[in-house]
Structures are given as C-alpha cells and as structure tokens.
Amino acid sequence: MQNTSRMALGLVAAVALANGAASAQKKEFRYPVSPGASISVANEFGPVTLRAGSGNQIVVTATRRSSKVEVDSTQHGNRVEVRSHFLQAAKPEEGRVDYEIQVPPDASVMVRVSAGPVKVQGLNGDISIEGENSPIEVRDSHGQIHARTVGGAITLTNLYDGHVEAMSVSGPVTLNNVAGKVVTANTTAGPITFSGDCAGEGQYSLSSHSGNIDVSLPASASVDLSARSVMGSVENEFPLQPPAHPTMAVNQGKSFAGTSNAGASSLRLRTFSGKIRVQKL
Amino acid sequence: MPEAEAIERAKKGDPESFEGLYGLHKRRVYSLCLRMTGNTAEAEDLTQEAFLQLYRKIATFRGESAFSTWLHRLAVNVVLMHLRKKGLPEVSLEESLEPQQEDGPKKDIGARDNVLAGSIDRVNLERAIESLPPGYRIIFVLHDIEGYEHNEIAEMMGCSIGNSKSQLHKARMKLRDLLKTSRAEKAVKR
Amino acid sequence: MTCAEFQKALPYIIETGGNAEEEQHLRECPVCSDLVQDLRYIVEQAKLLVPMEEPSPKVWDGIKGSLEREGMIRPSRARGRLLGKKSSLPWIGALGAIILIAFGAFLFQRGRQTQPGAALETIATPPVQAISLETVATEQDDQQLLQQVAARRPGSAPLYESNLTQVNAAIADAKKRLGENPNDEDARQSLMRAYQQKAMLYELAVRAVQ
Numbered sequence: 001m002q003n004t005s006r007m008a009l010g011l012v013a014a015v016a017l018a019n020g021a022a023s024a025q026k027k028e029f030r031y032p033v034s035p036g037a038s039i040s041v042a043n044e045f046g047p048v049t050l051r052a053g054s055g056n057q058i059v060v061t062a063t064r065r066s067s068k069v070e071v072d073s074t075q076h077g078n079r080v081e082v083r084s085h086f087l088q089a090a091k092p093e094e095g096r097v098d099y100e101i102q103v104p105p106d107a108s109v110m111v112r113v114s115a116g117p118v119k120v121q122g123l124n125g126d127i128s129i130e131g132e133n134s135p136i137e138v139r140d141s142h143g144q145i146h147a148r149t150v151g152g153a154i155t156l157t158n159l160y161d162g163h164v165e166a167m168s169v170s171g172p173v174t175l176n177n178v179a180g181k182v183v184t185a186n187t188t189a190g191p192i193t194f195s196g197d198c199a200g201e202g203q204y205s206l207s208s209h210s211g212n213i214d215v216s217l218p219a220s221a222s223v224d225l226s227a228r229s230v231m232g233s234v235e236n237e238f239p240l241q242p243p244a245h246p247t248m249a250v251n252q253g254k255s256f257a258g259t260s261n262a263g264a265s266s267l268r269l270r271t272f273s274g275k276i277r278v279q280k281l
Numbered sequence: 282m283p284e285a286e287a288i289e290r291a292k293k294g295d296p297e298s299f300e301g302l303y304g305l306h307k308r309r310v311y312s313l314c315l316r317m318t319g320n321t322a323e324a325e326d327l328t329q330e331a332f333l334q335l336y337r338k339i340a341t342f343r344g345e346s347a348f349s350t351w352l353h354r355l356a357v358n359v360v361l362m363h364l365r366k367k368g369l370p371e372v373s374l375e376e377s378l379e380p381q382q383e384d385g386p387k388k389d390i391g392a393r394d395n396v397l398a399g400s401i402d403r404v405n406l407e408r409a410i411e412s413l414p415p416g417y418r419i420i421f422v423l424h425d426i427e428g429y430e431h432n433e434i435a436e437m438m439g440c441s442i443g444n445s446k447s448q449l450h451k452a453r454m455k456l457r458d459l460l461k462t463s464r465a466e467k468a469v470k471r
Numbered sequence: 472m473t474c475a476e477f478q479k480a481l482p483y484i485i486e487t488g489g490n491a492e493e494e495q496h497l498r499e500c501p502v503c504s505d506l507v508q509d510l511r512y513i514v515e516q517a518k519l520l521v522p523m524e525e526p527s528p529k530v531w532d533g534i535k536g537s538l539e540r541e542g543m544i545r546p547s548r549a550r551g552r553l554l555g556k557k558s559s560l561p562w563i564g565a566l567g568a569i570i571l572i573a574f575g576a577f578l579f580q581r582g583r584q585t586q587p588g589a590a591l592e593t594i595a596t597p598p599v600q601a602i603s604l605e606t607v608a609t610e611q612d613d614q615q616l617l618q619q620v621a622a623r624r625p626g627s628a629p630l631y632e633s634n635l636t637q638v639n640a641a642i643a644d645a646k647k648r649l650g651e652n653p654n655d656e657d658a659r660q661s662l663m664r665a666y667q668q669k670a671m672l673y674e675l676a677v678r679a680v681q
Contacts, residue, residue, distance in 0.1 A: 210637075270661070272641065308525055
C-alpha cells in the first residue's frame with residue numbers, strides 16, 4: 001500500500017490590512033531638472049520632509065487625507081512649485097497633506113507651513129523655511145539656511161560652512177554642531193541652546209529679549225566671546241583668557257568677555273532680561 | 282471704515298474712502314477683468330477704468346442694489362465695451378442652435394471615458410479657462426464664475442438667451458476637452 | 472432617444488432638468504451620464520474659484536492721479552504713518568516694510584554715539600529713511616493685523632495675538648531702558664532686534680492671510 005503523503009496545502013492567509021486611512025490618496029510627481037533646481041512648498045497642515053535624492057529629478061509624494069484638499073504641483077523650467085489648497089472649508093485633519101520630497105542635493109528649497117513639522121536633511125542649496133507653530137528641523141546640510149517661526153521650535157544640527165539664520169518669537173532655537181561664516185539666532189522669548197565648537201572663523205550671534213541662552217563649548221573651541229544681559233544675569237563656567245583689548249565693560253553677573261585658544265570665531269551672546277550660561281562640553 | 286460710510290464719504294470726495302473702496306473690491310474686479318481678457322496689462326487698464334467710472338458715477342448710487350453688484354456690473358460693461366472696440370468675436374447673433382460641424386459627432390459616443398470628478402485643481406482649471414477662445418471664455422466667466430443669469434448675459438451681450446446657453450455649453454465642452462488632455466499629459470509624465 | 476438627440480438638448484436642460492425621455496436616457500446611458508457629471512463638476516469647481524489675483528500698485532497710482540487731475544479728490548498730503556511710495560501697497564504689507572525701514576532709520580545714528588574702539592556691528596541694514604518710529608506699527612495697526620488674521624485664519628489668531636503681545640512688551644522694555652540709559656548700546660540693539668522680530672511677525676501674518 002502506498003501511502004500518499006498528502007502535503008497539506010499551506011493556506012496563505014492573506015491578512016487584510018485594515019486601511020486606517022481609507023480616504024488617503026497618494027500622488028507622486030516626478031520632474032526632471034538640471035543643476036541648480038529649486039522647489040517651493042506651501043502646506044497648511046501636515047508634515048513636509050525634504051531629503052537629498054539621487055539623479056537629476058525632483059520627486060514629490062503627496063498623501064492627502066481627504067478630498068477637501070487638493071495638491072497643485074507644477075514645473076516651470078528648473079523650478080517646481082507645490083502647494084496644497086482647500087477646495088472647501090476643512091478641519092486640520094481633513095486638510096492635511098503629507099509631503100515626502102526628494103531633491104538633488106544642490107537644490108534650493110523654500111517651504112512655508114502653518115502647523116506641520118518640516119524636516120530637511122542632506123542638502124547643500126539655499127534653504128528657507130517659514131512656519132507658524134511648526135517645528136523645523138534641518139540637519140546634515142550646508143549653505144544659506146534661513147528658518148523663521150512664530151512659535152515653532154527650530155532645531156539645526158550638523159550644519160557646516162554655512163550662513164545660518166534662525167529667528168523665532170517664542171519658539172526654542174537649538175543649534176547642535178552648527179558652524180559657518182555667519183550664524184545668527186534671535187528670539188523674543190524663546191530659549192536658545194547652542195553646543196558646538198564655533199568653527200569656521202565665523203561670526204556667531206545669539207540673542208534673545210527674555211529667553212535664556214545656554215551655550216556649551218568644547219575646550220578646543222577657538223572663540224572670542226562676549227556675553228551681556230542688560231537686566232538679567234550671566235554665568236560662565238568656560239575657561240577664557242581676558243581680552244587683550246577690552247571692547248566691552250565687564251560687569252560681574254551682568255557681562256563677561258574673553259578668548260579661548262586663538263579666538264578665531266567671534267561669539268556674541270546678548271539678552272535683555274534672560275539668563276546667559278556658558279559651560280564646557 | 283464700514284463700506285456704507287466709505288460710499289457716503291466718497292460721494293463727498295474724501296480720498297481715504299476712495300482708497301478704502303478700492304482696497305475692498307480691487308481683487309474681485311481685477312480677477313474678473315483678467316479672466317475675461319486673459320491679459321494682465323489689459324486687465325490692469327480695465328480695472329483702472331472701472332474704478333474711475335465708479336468714482337465718477339458714485340454720486341448716482343442710491344443703494345437700490347448691493348454696492349458690489351453695482352460695481353461688478355459696471356466692470357463687466359467696461360470689459361465688454363473694450364472687447365467690442367477690439368473687434369473680438371463675441372456671441373454670434375445668428376448662431377445656429379444646431380450642433381456645429383466642428384464639434385462633430387461626439388467622440389465619446391459609444392466609448393466611455395474616465396470622469397473628471399476629483400481630478401481638477403484650481404491651477405489647471407484657471408489655465409484651461411485662459412485657453413478658451415475669447416467668446417467662450419466671456420460667457421463661461423460671466424455665468425459659471427461670476428454668477429450672471431442667461432437673461433442678464435443676453436442683455437449685456439446683445440444676443441438671445443438660447444444663444445447664451447448654447448455658447449456656454451460649448452465653452453464647458455471645450456473646457457472638458459482641455460482638462461482631460463491636461464490630465465492625460467500629466468499621466469504620461471509620471 | 473439617441474445620444475446625439477440628448478446632447479443636442481443638453482445646453483437647455485442641464486441646469487433645469489429635462490423631460491421624461493431625456494431623464495430616462497440620462498439614467499440609462501453611461502456615456503451621457505459621464506458627460507453630464509463632468510460638466511456639472513466643472514461648474515462646481517468654477518464656483519469655487521475665488522479672486523486670487525491682485526493688480527499691481529501702479530493701478531491705484533493711476534486711479535489716484537486721474538482723480539486728482541479731474542479735481543475729484545484733493546491731492547493726498549504726506550501722512551505720518553504711510554510713506555508716499557508705500558501707500559499703494561496693501562496696508563499690512565506696507566507696515567511690514569515700514570517697520571524694516573524704521574529699523575534701518577533707527578540704525579541711522581539717531582542719538583547713537585560710537586564708543587572709542589567699539590567693535591563694529593555687522594548687522595545688515597535696509598535702506599534708510601528718516602521717519603518717526605513712534606508713528607510705526609501703532610496699537611491700531613496691531614489690532615487691524617489681528618482682525619485680518621482672525622477673519623481669514625481664525626485658528627492662528629491666538630498664536631499671533633500672544634506673540635505680538637510678547638514682541639510689544641520687548642519693545643516697551645527696551646524703550647524704557649533706553650530712555651533711562653541713552654548710551655546703553657546693548658539696550659539699543661535689543662530695541663532694534665525687537666523691531667526686527669515685529670517686522671518678521673507682520674510678514675508671516677501677511678503671508679498667512681494672503
């Protein structure tokens with residue numbers, strides 16, 4: 001008797017993935033571009049992420065959450081414009097569009113958002129981002145970088161050889177390893193946090209009206225540092241040599257100045273009524 | 282300054298109220314002129330002319346209709362007069378109500394096509410409107426965008442109501458073709 | 472009824488509806504049904520087209536010039552708040568520009584005394600015009616800005632209101648300090664930065680409502 005071993009047919013259980021975003025619609029736009037391309041993105045709700053991609057093309061992937069919002073994406077020569085617009089009144093969740101965009105590394109980028117987070121990574125062209133409450137993050141990039149928000153947090157990480165400007169009224173501004181010829185951060189009430197070596201023989205200026213300024217420097221930092229708080233206080237735990245030619249009156253608890261190593265970069269810390277603290281990394 | 286007050290003060294020659302009225306209505310008037318002419322420079326000239334006529338006639342505004350309606354009608358007349366002077370084809374008075382040969386047998390008779398719903402965005406629609414022949418564009422803008430009724434359009438254009446409806450239909454059909462072509466081109470690009 | 476017959480009648484029935492035969496054809500014919508659906512969709516989308524374009528400032532300049540020449544209005548006198556050249560801009564945009572200009576004017580050595588050996592400031596300055604700072608961005612202008620934001624972007628209004636309050640407080644602080652210590656360069660710089668922040672806030676708000 002021949003036993004026929006019967007192979008049980010494996011039933012492939014197809015797992016029906018619950019489509020949590022049943023009304024989400026994804027669209028992809030691809031645009032061939034030549035070097036020096038630019039893209040502008042305007043989005044009210046939803047995240048915008050821009051990364052360096054390969055090849056001479058801009059790829060825009062837009063996922064909209066409802067049919068109440070439409071994506072306009074057009075190319076004019078070497079310039080791409082992407083914009084979300086409402087077809088009718090929509091709540092934030094309905095008006096949300098998520099953008100994932102890949103651009104050539106040298107592309108210039110301009111982003112205007114209201115509430116959605118913005119992340120930019122690995123780009124070398126000009127970057128300009130404006131938001132209301134949006135958290136903005138730029139990392140691993142260099143070039144002209146401008147970030148402005150009303151209350152959104154600005155976080156800049158690993159930027160080098162650049163011209164960097166970060167402005168927020170009440171949002172916190174954080175700079176980690178940001179170096180360049182000109183680095184400026186300014187807030188009215190938002191705190192500013194800086195850590196890095198201030199490389200590049202640049203001019204670094206961190207100022208806030210009432211926000212605190214916290215700076216952490218490695219011992220190797222080559223800086224000519226001055227700090228003053230008009231009505232607040234200052235605290236220094238970083239070793240500094242007194243300046244050879246003082247340009248600012250030193251007032252215990254209100255101001256201090258000095259150089260570290262060759263003093264190649266100028267680091268200027270100013271607040272009206274906040275607290276300034278400098279410490280060693 | 283509330284509009285009613287601005288109107289009363291404008292009647293007395295108050296410059297700030299002139300500017301105020303301009304600020305309130307410039308966008309709508311300019312958009313109308315631009316959509317009807319498809320030309321920025323012409324639209325700006327016509328906007329200027331419309332407001333000048335407004336200010337010259339404002340003393341005669343008695344409030345029988347809403348001010349914006351009155352201004353709007355004035356702007357439409359300014360544009361139409363300009364187009365007549367240019368000799369652009371408007372609605373033909375002798376327009377046949379039979380389907381024109383150029384339209385041909387409907388291409389989609391017997392063949393179904395993907396519907397447009399959900400695929401039009403503002404930019405494409407504005408572009409398509411801009412591409413319409415002037416006569417079609419005027420009718421479409423007046424009826425479907427600006428909300429004039431056929432009897433009003435017929436009076437403004439000096440044609441029959443039937444003619445107005447026929448031309449509007451052709452304008453919409455042309456737009457449909459333009460939008461489908463544009464959609465197909467985008468799909469090819471992907 | 473054939474499609475050709477239906478489509479011949481379509482211009483006259485699309486808004487009002489057709490007779491029984493036409494309606495039946497519409498129910499039964501997918502081609503004509505799609506056509507009507509497309510045309511109605513186009514009409515719906517057209518209704519949503521809001522006036523988006525703005526005429527250039529020269530349009531108003533032309534109107535004003537003509538009205539003055541015709542004697543319909545008196546030639547405008549220079550007003551404290553808006554400079555002649557900027558008056559043709561939307562007032563909010565003009566205000567944003569003027570705040571930046573005022574920031575530059577303030578930098579224009581108005582009571583500024585350079586300390587011997589003072590480090591040179593390398594703050595970029597916009598073109599300088601001599602106007603009174605006190606006339607720039609008054610409380611009334613702030614209210615108008617907030618009203619515009621509230622009207623067009625109600626969800627963002629509290630954010631702009633609270634941040635404008637903070638910026639104005641910063642300006643007031645710095646002005647007070649400068650009033651008591653006119654030679655305090657850092658207080659002066661604080662005031663300039665506060666104006667710069669206010670200009671940025673106005674600019675972001677203007678963009679948001681546009």
